[in-house]
Amino acid sequence: MSNQSNEQQAIEKRREWLKLESARIIDIANSESNSALKCIHQLSVAGGATEGTYIAIEQRIVxxxxxxGAYHLALLAQNTPDLPIDARQLIELVVNKGDNQQRLALLKNLPLPPVDTIKELILASNDGDAIGQMNAYLQINPEGYGSQHMLASGQADRIVPLSPGNNR
Structure with a gap:
């Protein structure tokens, strides 16, 4: 009985700590402009958060x-389907406001990326390097099924990280 009680206490302690961390992250998201990546990082370090934390980060991104920030939160949403965020809105933000490296990363990492839209925007940019990378990727994966397809076909999953320095 004592062991079960200790486990319960540990769970409660962890739950309380996550609530405190969530409140801290929400405060950052609500008060600091351009803090989404910082908040997502702190969320990852904490190992989870409340639903309100994800909503606050999404609102900061928008x-x-x-x-x-939209790219990273969209990836989290793809890997955790019960998050209370609109991944489609985040993906659209990356496609429409992001740079070609972010679009290529979506193409490679989402299970079902908006291939035609990404292709159209990259081609319209006349960025030869990005067009070459996109064409090379679509040559081996013409449907653009992303990382889930690659896993199913036995290829290694390669999540492409985007740092703030990658923006052009």
Whole structure:
């Protein structure tokens, strides 16, 4: 009985700590412009958060039109389907406001990326390097099924990180 009680206490202690961390992250998201990546990092370090934390980060991303933050939160949403965020809105933000490296990363990492839209925007940019990378990727994966397809076909999953320095 004592062991079960200790486990319960540890769970409660962890739950309380996550609530405190969530409140701290929400405060950052609500008060600091362009803080989405900082908040996502702290969320990862904490190992989870409340639903309100994800919503606050999403609202910060939308308010700032932060394509890098949208990319990272969209990836989290793809890997955790019960998050209370609109991954489609985040993906659209990356596609429409992000740079070609972010679009290529979406193409490679989302299970079902908006291939035609990404292709159209990259081609319209006349960025030879990005067009070459996109064409090379679509040559081996013409449907653009992303990382889930690659896993199913036995290829290694390669999540492409985007740092703030990657923005052009």
């Amino acid at each position: 308010a700032d039109q932060d394509a890098a």
